[in-house]
Amino acid sequence: LTTTASLALGQYGPNGQYGPDGSNGDDSSAFNGAISTIQFCGDDANWTSMSSIAHGVLASLAFVIFFPMGSILVRMASFSGLWLVHGLFQIFAFVVYIAAFALGVWMTQQAPSQVNLIGRYHPIIGIVLFVVLFFQPVLGLIHHFQFKKYGRRTFWSYGHLWLGRLVIPLGMINGGLGLLLATETGYGRPTTGQIAAYGVVAGIMSLLWLAATIIGERRR
Known part of the structure; x- marks a missing residue:
């Protein structure tokens, strides 16, 4: 049994609408030889589809639910050891994203040679997020001890705060690019309802x- 997947290289390739060098999806280059039909065996197609769904679910949980919740918690709550709970919660969210990232890497490696997935916006942003997030726990720990020592925010504090404020919305946006x-x-293809949800x-x-971010800042 063979499953045929039509991959629109004109849209997501390096010069396509959703690629790094894209302008729009209506120019002539997007229509001239842009559609490449690749054949996959049924088992590989099923595994790829399942992996795509798992990748999307895990990454969405990390950036749409867990990371924002951890940030909201540290802004709105007030109890002893809050910083530690916040840190552990965000590390848990990162572990969830690591699992999603690993699946994404596997899918990239399984892609046909004709398809340059690594040149698309979605995986590029995913890699950037993965690398940047490794610095957050370190910056957060330094911020905590520096704040205890000086009683005010330092360079490390602003680095931790603003990196988090950039990573969370970027992760959400990248989720939308992943759905596209x-x-x-066609692998793990979401329904219109799922995209809307x-x-x-x-x-x-x-x-x-x-x-929560605005309220937290006003409370200071």
Whole structure:
């Protein structure tokens, strides 16, 4: 049994609409020889589809639910050891993302040679997030001890705060790009309802996270 997947290289390739060098999806280059039909055996297609779904679910949990919740917690709650609970919660979220990242790497390696997945926006942003997140626990720990010592925010504090404020929305946006990529490749293809649900939940969590950030700053 063979499953045929139509991969729109004109949209997601280096010169496509969703690629790093894209301008729009309507120019002539997007239509001239842009569609490449690749054959996969049924078992490989099923594994790739399942991996794509698992990758999307885990990454969404990390950036849409866990990371924002950990940030909201440290802004709105007040109890002894809050910094430690915040840190452990965010590390848990990072572990979830590491699992999603590993699946993403595997899918990239399994992609046909004709498809340059690593040149698409979604995996590039995913790699950047993965690398940057390794610095957050270190910056957070330094921030905590420096704050205890001086009673005010230092350079390390602002580094930790603003890195987190950039990573969370970027991760949410990248989730949307991942849904576009899954729709185009056909593996783990989301339904319209699932895409809408992601947008609604991400939007609500973004507003809650932003509100908590503003309230937290005003309380200082």
